[in-house]
Amino acid sequence: GNSVTQMEGPVTLSEEAFLTINCTYTATGYPSLFWYVQYPGEGLQLLLKATKADDKGSNKGFEATYRKETTSFHLEKGSVQVSDSAVYFCALLRNNAGNMLTFGGGTRLMVKP
Amino acid sequence: DGGITQSPKYLFRKEGQNVTLSCEQNLNHDAMYWYRQDPGQGLRLIYYSQIVNDFQKGDIAEGYSVSREKKESFPLTVTSAQKNPTAFYLCASSPRQGARNEQYFGPGTRLTVT
Numbered sequence: 001g002n003s004v005t006q007m008e009g010p011v012t013l014s015e016e017a018f019l020t021i022n023c024t025y026t027a028t029g030y031p032s033l034f035w036y037v038q039y040p041g042e043g044l045q046l047l048l049k050a051t052k053a054d055d056k057g058s059n060k061g062f063e064a065t066y067r068k069e070t071t072s073f074h075l076e077k078g079s080v081q082v083s084d085s086a087v088y089f090c091a092l093l094r095n096n097a098g099n100m101l102t103f104g105g106g107t108r109l110m111v112k113p
Numbered sequence: 114d115g116g117i118t119q120s121p122k123y124l125f126r127k128e129g130q131n132v133t134l135s136c137e138q139n140l141n142h143d144a145m146y147w148y149r150q151d152p153g154q155g156l157r158l159i160y161y162s163q164i165v166n167d168f169q170k171g172d173i174a175e176g177y178s179v180s181r182e183k184k185e186s187f188p189l190t191v192t193s194a195q196k197n198p199t200a201f202y203l204c205a206s207s208p209r210q211g212a213r214n215e216q217y218f219g220p221g222t223r224l225t226v227t
Contacts, residue, residue: 004155034215043119043203043218044156089155099144099207099214100171103155 002027006090006104013080013111021075021107023064023090032093033057033066033073034101039086047075047088080111115140117219119204124224126198134189134222136204143209145187146216149173150201159202162187191224198226 007022025033032051036044048057053068064075073090090104117138126132138145144163148156158171162181176195181187187206191198201223205216 036218043117043220044205045218046215049215099216100146100158100161101156101216103157105153105155 002031002092002094002102004090004092004102004104006088006107008105009087009108011107011109013109015082015111015113016079017111019075019077019080019084019109021088021090021109023073023075023104025071025073025090025092027071027092027094027102030068033064034091034093035062035064035073035075036089036091036103037086038089038106044089080109082111082113085109085111117204117206117217119202119219119222122220122222124222126224126226128226129193130226131190131192132198132224132226134191134202134204134224136187136189136219137185138187138204138206138217138219139185140206140208140217141184142206142217143184144207145181146205146207147171147177147179147187147189148203148205150203150221156203159189191226198224200224 003026034049035047037047048059050057050066056065062077087106087108089106091101094100120135146161147159160179162168178190203221204219207214207216
């Protein structure tokens with residue numbers, strides 16, 4: 001079946017530090033992969049996506065590369081800001097009708113000034 | 114502005130009562146979804162609908178019901194049969210299926226049942 005595994009949080013960093021949040025997946029075929037971000041008390045916002053192997057999604061300084069050989073989609077940012085503090089979810093689009101997503105458990109990021 | 118609205122933001126109910134959560138979208142999306150979020154567990158799919166007057170059970174449908182009488186609306190009823198209803202509920206929508214489309218989320222409703 002489909003599953004997504006993320007590193008457990010919280011991840012606590014100082015401002016301007018380098019960020020990596022690991023995400024690995026199990027799926028049949030080559031699903032599209034997504035990173036969503038959730039700010040406190042809000043819904044989810046799409047951060048970036050990749051639809052095929054070796055694609056790199058990027059947005060707001062965040063990047064993630066679809067690695068078929070390691071079934072991974074790690075999220076990175078070179079220099080985090082306090083405003084990046086949020087919960088980050090990795091997700092895959094199931095390869096069936098319905099556009100259904102399978103989510104990882106989420107990783108809370110806290111950035112200190 | 115196009116988007117998804119969920120109301121209310123906070124909802125309190127007594128145990129044994131049914132409660133209906135609202136979800137409306139003006140994005141002209143065909144598909145709509147309901148998720149439940151519990152601390153540390155990510156999101157789990159309750160129900161989804163790909164077209165008006167049709168809906169399917171997701172991974173955790175027991176104790177919930179939905180309807181899809183209009184393209185714009187996909188209300189979720191949490192029934193008294195749901196054993197642990199207290200959670201954060203998120204509604205989402207996406208364009209017509211089959212094109213690897215991302216989902217767009219509403220702001221969520223936090224339901225507390227005591």
